[in-house]
Amino acid sequence: MKGSRVPATIRDVARESGVHISTVSRTFSAPHLVNPETRSRVLACAEHLGYRPNRAARALITGRTHNIGLIVADIANPFFPPLIKAAESQARQRDYHIFVTDTNEDASVEEGLVRALAKQVDGVLLCSPRMSNSLIEQLSREVPLVVVNRQLTGLPTVVMDVAQGARLAIDHLSRLGHRQIALVAGPRGSWTSREIRRSALSAARANDADLAVIGPNQPTEDGGMAVAEQIVRAGVSAVLAYNDLMAIGLIEGLSTLGLSVPEDISVVGIDDIALSRLTRPKLTTVATPTAAAGRAAVDMLLAHGDDRRTTAQITLQTELVIRDSTGPGPGPHSHADPGGVVATAPGEVASYAKE
Amino acid sequence: MKGSRVPATIRDVARESGVHISTVSRTFSAPHLVNPETRSRVLACAEHLGYRPNRAARALITGRTHNIGLIVADIANPFFPPLIKAAESQARQRDYHIFVTDTNEDASVEEGLVRALAKQVDGVLLCSPRMSNSLIEQLSREVPLVVVNRQLTGLPTVVMDVAQGARLAIDHLSRLGHRQIALVAGPRGSWTSREIRRSALSAARANDADLAVIGPNQPTEDGGMAVAEQIVRAGVSAVLAYNDLMAIGLIEGLSTLGLSVPEDISVVGIDDIALSRLTRPKLTTVATPTAAAGRAAVDMLLAHGDDRRTTAQITLQTELVIRDSTGPGPGPHSHADPGGVVATAPGEVASYAKE
DNA sequence: TCGCGGAGTGCAAACGTTTGCAGGAAACTA
DNA sequence: TAGTTTCCTGCAAACGTTTGCACTCCGCGA
Incomplete structure (x- = not known):
C-alpha cells in the first residue's frame, strides 16, 4: 500500500x-x-x-551499485548539459543512476573526485579531463573508466572529431579570403584543445594562412572577452575559438573595442550550443554531437562491465554550421583592404603549453 | 596499497x-x-x-544511503546549474552525494522520478515542480522532500522572493514612463510564474499601468521567440519575461520583426543568468540567489533528517539589476510618441491558466 | 520397472557494516 | 580498601538481499 x-x-x-x-x-x-x-x-x-x-542489500552482495559517476569540468558550461541529459536517460533505461560532479575546471580536484566516487559507483565517466594521461591510467586500475573528450590508448574512450571540425573551420575562413587567423586555445590540459591546435595549424599551412595561437585560456565567456585585445593586437582578420562560449565572449569583447563581427573580424566557435543560434550575429560554429557522446559513454561502460578489457574507441563526426559571424576577409576573392588590421605581432602570441 | x-x-x-x-x-x-x-x-x-x-553495507544497516536526489525541470536551463553546483558542493562537505535528474519540463514524469529515487536516497530536493500541490504532499509521505521554488505549507521549502522582484521590475518600467506592459508567463504549473503574475498585476495597478499576460509558455529561448509577434500585436512598450532565457529569445524575435530593444520595446528578464551580461543589449533583470537556494535546500534536508516535522520555510531576497535592455517609454517624463505601438488588443491576450 | 534429467523450489551461507550489551581495567571517591 | 564510575574494547546479532547446492516431483525412454 x-x-x-x-x-x-x-x-x-x-x-x-x-x-x-x-x-x-x-x-x-x-x-x-x-x-x-x-x-x-x-x-x-x-x-x-x-x-x-533494497538496492543497498543487493549492492552488498552483488558488488554492483547500479550507479555511475559522471565528472565534468563545469556543469554551467552549456556544452555539458545535453551530454549529461543523454547519459542520464540512457542510464535510467538500464536501471542505472548517475552522479554528476563538477570539478570547476580545476585539474587538481579531479583525482580526489574519482577516488571518492570509486567505491560507490560501478564506473566513472570522465568528461573532458584536465589531468595527465598517466594519472588517468592509474585511476583506471581502481575503477572502470570511460574517458570522454580525450584519446587514450588502452582505455575505452569517446571523442568528437574536433580535428576534422577545426580543419573545416579553417578551410571555410580561407575560402572567405582570410590569411591572418588566430586560434583562441582552451584550458591547459585539454586534449580537445591540443587536437584543435594541431589540426588548425596543419590546415592553415595547407591554405597558406598564418595561424597565431593564443592561450591557454579559461573556456568561458569571460575567457573569450579577456583575449579581445590580444586578438586586435595580433592583427588577424579571423578567429577560431576553442568553444562557443569563448567565441561569444570574444565577440562581446571586440564590440567593446569598437570592432564588429563579421565586418571587421570573423569568428568561428566550436560545439554549437543552443545559445549560438540566439546571439547576434548568429555564430558560425562546429557542431559536436554531445548527446550521442553521453549515450555512447554509458553504453561502453555498461557493456564493458561484463568482460572487461574491451577498450573500444569511438570517434563521433563533427560538422561546420555556417551562420552570420563569418564574412569575407581581406585576401584574394575579396577586396584587398584589411580594414583595421595592423601587422602581426608574433611577440604577443603565447605558445601553447604542452600537456 | x-x-x-x-x-x-x-x-x-x-x-x-x-x-x-x-x-x-x-x-x-x-x-x-x-x-x-x-x-x-x-x-x-x-x-x-x-x-x-563500503557504503552499501553501511546503508544496509543504518538505513541511510548518504545520497540525495535532486530533480530539476531542465538541466539545460542555465538557471539550474549554479543551483546544482552549490547543492552538490554543500552535500559533499557533509559526505553526501547528489543524483541529478531532469524532467524535461514534463509534469507527468516528476512523480515517477520521485518514486524511483525514493528508495535509494535519504531525501529529494524538488526544484521548480510542475505537479500539483496535493501530489507533492502525497509524495512527501513516502520520502523526505524539500521543495524549491514553490511555497507549500507543511513542507520545508525554499523560494526566491520573485514577488518582490516582479514589483521592482514593474516599478522600474513605470518610472521610465511605460504604461502598456506585457508579462510573458512561464510554464503551466509553475508556482514562480503564478507569483510573478500576481505581484506584477498588483504593481501595475498601483502604477496605473496596464498589464497584459501572455502564456503559459515554454520557459526557453524558443518560447520567448515564439511570443514576439503576440507582443507586437499587444501594442505594449515594455515586457517582463518569466526568465532571462525567454527575454533573450524574445529580444531576438523582436529584432527579426524589425523592432529593437530598448528603443522600441523595453525588456526585463528574471534570474540574472551569466548569459544576460553578454547579450546585446545587456539584459536588465531580477537577480535570484540560486546558489544560496541550493545550499539552503541541502541544509534543510539534512537538518530535518534528525527530528522531522521541522518545516522551515526560507525566502531569499531578489534584486533588480538595471542594464541596457530597458529605456524610456512613451508615458509622462518622456516624450509622448509611442513609436510603433498600436492599440492594445485584449483579444490577443491569453489568460493565464490556473494551477 | 528403473534410471535419468529437467523444472521448480527451499535452505543457508554469504556480503561488510553498525550497535546494544557486557566485561575488564584503570581511575576516582569515600 | 572497597565501591563506584569511566573508558575502552570485544562479542554477536542484525540489515535485506543473492546464489550455489540439494531436494522433490514429474515425465520420459529404455
Whole structure:
C-alpha cells in the first residue's frame, strides 16, 4: 500500500505469497527460473505491498551499485548539459543512476573526485579531463573508466572529431579570403584543445594562412572577452575559438573595442550550443554531437562491465554550421583592404603549453 | 596499497591493527569512543590498506544511503546549474552525494522520478515542480522532500522572493514612463510564474499601468521567440519575461520583426543568468540567489533528517539589476510618441491558466 | 520397472557494516 | 580498601538481499 511507514522487504512478500524468499528474489533477478504461475502470484503480492528491492542489500552482495559517476569540468558550461541529459536517460533505461560532479575546471580536484566516487559507483565517466594521461591510467586500475573528450590508448574512450571540425573551420575562413587567423586555445590540459591546435595549424599551412595561437585560456565567456585585445593586437582578420562560449565572449569583447563581427573580424566557435543560434550575429560554429557522446559513454561502460578489457574507441563526426559571424576577409576573392588590421605581432602570441 | 585488486574490508584493517572489527568501525563512525592511540594505529593501517568503508553495507544497516536526489525541470536551463553546483558542493562537505535528474519540463514524469529515487536516497530536493500541490504532499509521505521554488505549507521549502522582484521590475518600467506592459508567463504549473503574475498585476495597478499576460509558455529561448509577434500585436512598450532565457529569445524575435530593444520595446528578464551580461543589449533583470537556494535546500534536508516535522520555510531576497535592455517609454517624463505601438488588443491576450 | 534429467523450489551461507550489551581495567571517591 | 564510575574494547546479532547446492516431483525412454 501507498502510505506504509516501514518499507516492505522480500520477507513480507514471501510470507504473503507463501513461497520462500529465494523464490521472490528470483522472481525479480532471474524470472525465467520461476514457474510463471508462482511468478505472477509473487508479483501481485509485491505490487500490493509496494515492495521495491533494497538496492543497498543487493549492492552488498552483488558488488554492483547500479550507479555511475559522471565528472565534468563545469556543469554551467552549456556544452555539458545535453551530454549529461543523454547519459542520464540512457542510464535510467538500464536501471542505472548517475552522479554528476563538477570539478570547476580545476585539474587538481579531479583525482580526489574519482577516488571518492570509486567505491560507490560501478564506473566513472570522465568528461573532458584536465589531468595527465598517466594519472588517468592509474585511476583506471581502481575503477572502470570511460574517458570522454580525450584519446587514450588502452582505455575505452569517446571523442568528437574536433580535428576534422577545426580543419573545416579553417578551410571555410580561407575560402572567405582570410590569411591572418588566430586560434583562441582552451584550458591547459585539454586534449580537445591540443587536437584543435594541431589540426588548425596543419590546415592553415595547407591554405597558406598564418595561424597565431593564443592561450591557454579559461573556456568561458569571460575567457573569450579577456583575449579581445590580444586578438586586435595580433592583427588577424579571423578567429577560431576553442568553444562557443569563448567565441561569444570574444565577440562581446571586440564590440567593446569598437570592432564588429563579421565586418571587421570573423569568428568561428566550436560545439554549437543552443545559445549560438540566439546571439547576434548568429555564430558560425562546429557542431559536436554531445548527446550521442553521453549515450555512447554509458553504453561502453555498461557493456564493458561484463568482460572487461574491451577498450573500444569511438570517434563521433563533427560538422561546420555556417551562420552570420563569418564574412569575407581581406585576401584574394575579396577586396584587398584589411580594414583595421595592423601587422602581426608574433611577440604577443603565447605558445601553447604542452600537456 | 594503490593497486590492490580486491578492496580492503573492515576485517583486513582489524587483523592488521590487532583489534576487533567493531573498534575499526567505531574509529570511523564514532571516533570519540576509541582510545586516541588505538585510533591512530587503526587509521594508519586503514590508510596503508587503502580501506574505504563500503557504503552499501553501511546503508544496509543504518538505513541511510548518504545520497540525495535532486530533480530539476531542465538541466539545460542555465538557471539550474549554479543551483546544482552549490547543492552538490554543500552535500559533499557533509559526505553526501547528489543524483541529478531532469524532467524535461514534463509534469507527468516528476512523480515517477520521485518514486524511483525514493528508495535509494535519504531525501529529494524538488526544484521548480510542475505537479500539483496535493501530489507533492502525497509524495512527501513516502520520502523526505524539500521543495524549491514553490511555497507549500507543511513542507520545508525554499523560494526566491520573485514577488518582490516582479514589483521592482514593474516599478522600474513605470518610472521610465511605460504604461502598456506585457508579462510573458512561464510554464503551466509553475508556482514562480503564478507569483510573478500576481505581484506584477498588483504593481501595475498601483502604477496605473496596464498589464497584459501572455502564456503559459515554454520557459526557453524558443518560447520567448515564439511570443514576439503576440507582443507586437499587444501594442505594449515594455515586457517582463518569466526568465532571462525567454527575454533573450524574445529580444531576438523582436529584432527579426524589425523592432529593437530598448528603443522600441523595453525588456526585463528574471534570474540574472551569466548569459544576460553578454547579450546585446545587456539584459536588465531580477537577480535570484540560486546558489544560496541550493545550499539552503541541502541544509534543510539534512537538518530535518534528525527530528522531522521541522518545516522551515526560507525566502531569499531578489534584486533588480538595471542594464541596457530597458529605456524610456512613451508615458509622462518622456516624450509622448509611442513609436510603433498600436492599440492594445485584449483579444490577443491569453489568460493565464490556473494551477 | 528403473534410471535419468529437467523444472521448480527451499535452505543457508554469504556480503561488510553498525550497535546494544557486557566485561575488564584503570581511575576516582569515600 | 572497597565501591563506584569511566573508558575502552570485544562479542554477536542484525540489515535485506543473492546464489550455489540439494531436494522433490514429474515425465520420459529404455
